[in-house]
Amino acid sequence: MKQITIFAFVYLILFTGCSGAGVQIATLKEFSGTVEFSRGGAQSFEAAQKEQPLFTGDEIRVRADSSATILFATGSAIHLKDNAFFEVRDDSCLGRQNSGTAYYDVNKHESEIVIETPHGTTAILGTQFCQLITEDTFDLWVKEGKVKFTRNGQSRLVEANYRLHHSSDKPLAEAETMTLPEQIKIFKTGKSGFEFNRR
16 A cells, blocks of 8 residues: 555656646747746756746746746736846735746736746736846836835835836935836837737
């Protein structure tokens, strides 16, 4: 009986995996350049594939001059750009952005969802915003809706057309108004503006 139990446990690990009970959370819809993928946070990365299913714990690494779009089952989308590293999580925590640039288009939820970063967390209901993360700094630009950033118990509510810059060696600053040139640079507003492809 002991041998049968051990065999069954090994079978479950090998054939069902360890990614959120096997429930698909999102899909890698499209990408350009060099985009790499790691299943369940494994140390090894491989070339990503279009329409690749993503599960809790999977990681996407986007190299320089590259991009990738993740579409979640909820309809929310994330567009990862240069040097972005993102770990997929579940519904209450959309994921963890460790580095690089990411554009978020999050559908409205009844309760807030969270995105983790090395510098703090961003909590949202439904909005469009961009985050740029380096080892020492955190930048947040909000295009629509509101985003709450929290670090060490301190929070800042950033509304549409505002930005937040934080350096890890300084106190958490207040949000500031985005200038029109900055909005155009970040979100490329206008006919050539940034759009998510949800097909």
